[in-house]
Amino acid sequence: MRNFLKGKKRWGYVSGTYVVPKNTKEGDVALIDAWEANNAKIIRWINNSVEHSIGTQLAKYETGKEVWYHLQRLFTQSNFAKQY
Numbered sequence: 053m054r055n056f057l058k059g060k061k062r063w064g065y066v067s068g069t070y071v072v073p074k075n076t077k078e079g080d081v082a083l084i085d086a087w088e089a090n091n092a093k094i095i096r097w098i099n100n101s102v103e104h105s106i107g108t109q110l111a112k113y114e115t116g117k118e119v120w121y122h123l124q125r126l127f128t129q130s131n132f133a134k135q136y
Contacts, residue, residue, distance in 0.1 A: 053097070053098060053101060054066075056097070057094065057097070062090055062093070062094055062116075065087075065090060065091055065094050065115070065116045065117065066094060066116045066117055066119075066120040067117070068117055070087065070090075072084065072087050072088070072091075072115075073087060091115055091116050094116035094119075095110070095113070095115075095116055095119055098110070098116065098119050098120070098123070099119075102123070106123075106126075109122070109126075110122065110123075
């Protein structure tokens with residue numbers, strides 16, 4: 053998924069490099085809309101690549117970064133039995 057997002061030039065949304073613009077000037081509305089559209093794409097791509105039971109857990113997150121962090125915590129275990 054990381055390589056896919058990098059290939060689509062969207063990895064910054066997950067890594068935290070690209071954050072939602074805070075300004076609300078008229079010119080910035082288009083930037084906010086573009087950010088939200090790209091963020092929604094990322095969440096959809098991730099959701100489509102996981103099992104349905106995992107995807108239902110992701111519905112409560114609003115950003116691709118939050119989704120990625122949740123999955124990272126879920127699948128990064130130090131206990132070998134849990135990994136297995």
